[in-house]
Amino acid sequence: MMATTQCGVFHESYRSDMQLRPTTWQRLRVVVVFAFIIILPFVASAQNLRIANTVVIAAIGAIGLNILVGYTGQISLGQGAFLAVGAYSTGLLMHYYELPWPIALVLGALITAMFGAVFGIPSLRLKGLYLAVATLAAQQIVGWFVRNWDPIDGTKADGAARELSMPRALFFGDKLNDSEFAFYVVGMIALVIVAVVATNLFRTHIGRAFVAIRDQDIAAEVMGVNVFQYKLVAFATSSFFVGLAGGLTAVHSTNISFERFTIDVSIEYLAMIIIGGLGSISGSIYGAAFVKLLPEILRDVGLWIADQGWLASGQLDQYLPFAEDAAFGLAIILTLIFEPEGIVKLWSDLKAYFRLWPFSY
């Protein structure tokens, strides 16, 4: 792969060479993105803002998963469990200890980080699919635990899934689980912080060590990277962000139940980072947006088709879940066949095309 960067940019210090966005145009793009982020909540309907909020939460979770799977190369099927640990620990801390929600969020994320590090221990011996199966154990254990553990409020008859009702979280007088606008502000601030610190991580020796472990673990070991220790750090860092996403889910809800953190969720998140781009922070965000927006777009298309009178009443609701699954599967297959490096590669190819045009050789 050739590095297509803008020509005519000459750096005079290592500091400027190491900048993330060295050119004016790149900085302008950042300004445009921020303008979009700020204007969106004022123009979007409450319904669309709710969708935006699910994208924001998913993006934080996807960045976390990408640190582990995309950058460090440790396949994890325990994403749902890690989200659950984040959500339940945040919820329980607020419920029982009446902690203010920001503190509960951070503590919940820290608890998830520790939990992730523990489930990273098998990575000492296991690689690839075998490790994926080991992380599946996390999924099952957490699932069993929240269904059977007493402190989690049993609102339903025993045997059925239990729910934990969330105390209200106030943000300048607005309830986070009521006002989509208030949650958007909190969630977006969290996403921006997570995206920036995750990008920073991969500009330093710790992030490089993660990537080195993915590419060539023996060479990394010989170059002085304590592979086991760094794998655990990767698990912990990844789980911290995933736990934060889980905590935000909790704060966004009136109650939390385990149905929202099943193995399906783990696979959905893997799809996000595959479609968006493995080993890319911005790819995680694109992937999260794609996967979360796809069903909404399908629903709109379905409603339009129903409006045309092509479907009898009730048929739409009958077909939609199947259409969603099919579109989801199709998206993954098409990505794997045509652009295994994901949306982020499409975007960089597009930029390279215009940079090289009209002499693209």
Place this chain on the structure above:
Amino acid sequence: MRVSKFDRPYESGRPERHQLRVENISLSFGGVRALTDVSLTCEPGEILAIIGPNGAGKTSMLNCICGLYHPQKGRIMYGNHNLARTSSHHLPKMGIARTFQNIELFRHMTVLNNLMLGRHVHMKKNILTALLYWGWAEREEIENRRFVEHVIDLLEIQHIRKQMVGSLAYGLQKRVELGRALAMNPGLILLDEPMAGMNVEEKEDMARFILDINEEWGITTILIEHDMGVVMDISDRVAVLEFGRLIGIGTPDEVRENPDVIRAYLGQDHGGRS
């Protein structure tokens, strides 16, 4: 920040060089005896070549020294450390670096990042400062970047600095791998077939780099190589392995005259006409 060829960045922060003493090591995998009772020493500052037919145990020897294999018997002393009982990620702290026979670079990283990974043991900032980046971590990156630029300068790979390693030609990859080992600023470097698969010109370049880092930087070098011309030209001493045993060690001239070595390489005279 200009990089001058006359700077000597490698003189600061280099771990002390020691004599390497391999004492009676034996290594076996199940029933296969890869190394049998091998002893040799390598003095600080010398170039020691290890030669031998395929499967003689040369790479196993390097793997024992750098902690990837742990021999069942014997010691490998470097200073006060027994390398035979040390995990490989501790070796860079003692100043031991190596390259691999089949290039083991980080293919999806740029050349620059590969070399920066070579600086890993010199970078100590914790994860919180790494997440914040601006300030401490950035300063540490710049300090180490300066050293890496010296290596880039020495190996003449400025033009591929920002390219992905996986996209580079084989000869350049070999050079980058040497660069990654050098970036560590080692006192002892282990090179596993640094010239395999290269054309004459690339071999000459590589030989020049090996001599440069040995003479100018003063790095002790142990190398495995099959090209006898190169081995006899650049090494101070040559060790010959055959079937896991050391059959000869000495200066190139001594080894060339050693009857065991001649037998190993040219075959034994069974009394037929010669």
